[in-house]
Amino acid sequence: MWVLISAALLLSLTERSTCDTLAAPPKASPWTITFSPAEITAEKGLCAVISCTFTHPDNIKPTAAIWFKCPASGKCDQDKNIMFHSETPSKAQKGYKQRVSLLETDLTKKNCSVIINDIRENDAGEYQFRLHSLYTYPKKVNIAVSALTQKPSVLTPALTEGEPATLTCTAPGMCSGTPPNITWRWRGTGDNITELRDNITIQERENLTTMTTTHFSTLTFTPSAEHHNMMVTCQVTFQKNFQIEETVTLNVTYVKDPQITGNEMVKEDGTLDLTCSVDSYPPSDITWSKNGTSAPLQNYTENATLTISNVTREHSGEYVCTVQHLNRTMTASTVVTVMYLPVILPGSGCVDQAEVMTCVCVSQGVPSPLIVWPLLELNTERCSLTTSVLGSSVYSTISVPVGNHNNTTVECVSRNVVGVVREKLQVTQNKSQEKQRGCGNAVLPWTIAGVSLSVTVALLIYLSKNAYIRMQGMNVKPKEEESTYISLDKKYTSQEEYEVIARRPR
Known part of the structure; x- marks a missing residue:
């Protein structure tokens, strides 16, 4: 009986011991590495950042970081596959020299991140990290390389005619590799200017995981109305092979x-x-x-x-x-x-006295009409013709000797670009005045527009002489002709007085 009890106790202790052994957690390895992210995609011509951290035993002091580019087959951690060696840079493959650098050179901070600049197609593949000659971390990170699709960023401020402005083109990638070539091009109505300016400025930003460099170019000009709706292109070239560009249309504030x-x-x-x-x-x-x-x-x-x-x-x-x-x-x-169309105004008419007929025709129209007298064509012996313009009204006066006034018909013809009007004027005889031969003094008994015709005609005679000569087809300047005038009002008795009156504003 005691034998059975002892056997049962022994079996129970054995099972408990076995359970306790299975439940104990495994001991953590002091050698770990973490990638963030585990898969990286980089574009040709730009850069790739392998962001990683690592751990090691406390009694180890890291002195060198080594990165390997794994071949398609075979072991990765071999000297021929070294792409970066912090302690001996000459051990790196030729294609990677001066393209790879640590983002944190103090390995005691347990940061193994590296940046690979000027990415090429053959940079695609797996990469492995080794801490000096102590330990190669088995976990790997993969980099995929794609075509260059990013575009430069063009910053366009508000543009106003006559005020200097600056355009800024920033290259994508923000990597610290070979600076790209940045050029500007105008594209207007049939105009192409290949290269305007290549003014590259570099700005660096740094933190624990990345160190990036921004490449940008500025273009300063004074916009005008001709620049409105013009297209400006910023072209960025990486490694002389990979080109990208961005085009913007300018909007210039202006007014003509x-x-x-x-x-x-x-x-x-x-x-x-x-x-x-x-x-x-x-x-x-x-x-x-x-x-x-x-x-x-x-x-x-x-x-x-x-x-x-x-x-x-x-x-x-x-x-x-x-x-x-x-x-x-x-x-x-x-x-x-x-x-x-011209209109011959009331008050136009003729006075016959002492065998001298004096007629006045007043016409209004726009443009100012021309007044002609068919009577002049019948009388070779003429005395005078005067014409004056006042606003839209034209005043024309003739004075001719007539022998038999009973058979005389006086017609005033007025025309402008709109049309022609004709009107026969009424002839009034005045027998109370002393008869005179040829041209002489005469007083008209009516008024036009509230102004005595005798005064009006006297004011207009001197001004109208040149117009009359032109109407007859002659080309004689006023200073070259003999002054001819008649006095219809004894108040004005000299040519000088007429000239003074003629100069007054009409």
Whole structure:
């Protein structure tokens, strides 16, 4: 019985001992390595960072870090496969020399991270780390190499015409390898400028896991309206083989002086078309107004067309185009003239006295009409013709000797570009005055527009002589002709007095 009990106790102790042995955790290895990430993808021409940390026994002091590039087959940790040796750099393979460096040179910090610059296609594969000649960590990290797809970054500030600005192109990768070549190109309307500037600046940033270098180029210029909508390309070349570029379109704030086009002369009952154009960015607000009052059109494009149908004489005047571009206001104006057919005004007529007939014809129209006298064609012996313009009215006076006034018909013909009007003038006989031969003094009994014709004619005679000569087909300057005038009012008795009057503003 005691034998059975002893056997049972022994079996129980044996099973407990076995359970205690299985439950004990395994002893951790002092040699560990951690990669973050375990798989790395790098683009050609840029760089790859193998980020890793390691552990080792406390009684070990690391003195050298060795990295191997594993072959497709065979052992990795062999001298012929060394791609980096911190203690003896000459042991590294030729293709890796000066391309690989530790991010932390103090190995006591247990950081084994390395950066491989100027990545090539044959850099793809597995890599293994060894701490001096003590221990090769079995865990490996893999690098995959892909085509260069990253693009440079082009920073474009706000551009205003006439204000210097700087464009900045930053190369991708931020690696400390061979500096890339950065060039600028304009591309406008048919214009190509291959290289403008290659001004590379390097900035370095450093922390525990990475040390990167930024390569960028600046282009400084003074923008103008011609630069608006131009395309600027920044091209970055790595290792003379891998090229990437980025193109941006420039937006330049500018405004040109407004321009008004259209016919400023329009016939009555016609159509007025005026267009105000302004070249600007962003587009300007355009407002039309007439004589300081609001006109019927307000347009918010770069071309504002003002159209008025069936124009009347009241549409004549100054039209103002106001352009509002951001905080700047500009104006342009034009004067519109409405043309209409001449009208022979009441008060036109003739006086016959002492065998001298004096006739006055007053016509109004736009443009100023020309007045001709068919009577002059019948009388070779003429005395005088005077013409004067006052606003839209034309005053014309003739004085001719007539023998038999009963058979004389006097017609005034007035014309401009719109048309021609004719009117036969009434002849009034004045027998109360003393008869005189040829040209002489005469007083007209009516007034025109509130001004005595006798005075008006006297004021106009000297001014009209040259116009009369031109009408007869002659080309004689006033200073070369003999001064001819008649006095219809004894108040003016000399040529000097006429000249003074003629110089007064009309």
